[in-house]
Amino acid sequence: AQTVTQSQPEMSVQEAETVTLSCTYDTSESDYYLFWYKQPPSRQMILVIRQEAYKQQNATENRFSVNFQKAAKSFSLKISDSQLGDAAMYFCAYALSGYALNFGKGTSLLVTP
């Protein structure tokens, strides 16, 4: 079974600064998909960014970008110019096929003024 590891249970960043959340995964597949989801206190699951394993270029969505290192099986999320609204639980997730995700245990991000 594929496993997803988020080694940072909690992280803190000051407003306007940059923070990187770590994620590693274990798989023997060559083509798969990786995601970062944000869960604010409202409990809603919000897709932040996604990456296809066969694409070398790192995905970017506005202030959010990833550092995808396929050989190292690493998929970190960088949040630039952090805002108070970025405070949330962040989950890294792996998918092999079309309907289900394997999630990491999450990283709680605190944003301080």
Place this chain on the structure above:
Amino acid sequence: NAGVTQTPKFQVLKTGQSMTLQCAQDMNHEYMSWYRQDPGMGLRLIHYSVGAGITDQGEVPNGYNVSRSTTEDFPLRLLSAAPSQTSVYFCASSYQGTIYNSPLHFGNGTRLTVT
């Protein structure tokens, strides 16, 4: 456009009681799934369905039943609730195809407490 609707939002049960968590989507999605979220555990897949009449087990299926009689609905049944089933439950749906091109749409969750 309602998306994925879960009811109820909160529920308290006594050990041994049964109940059904409802999930409905209005996007004509083929795939639907149930996850549970426990503190420090992330989300874990309980059951999933790739279409009406087809269901299968996920990572943690014990104690739960599902059925998929229509494309829109995917209820999750607890036949005899146990304290270990205290959790937040999420329903999700997506189009058929790669999960990259049709990411999961999540409901807002049901917080279940079993005493």
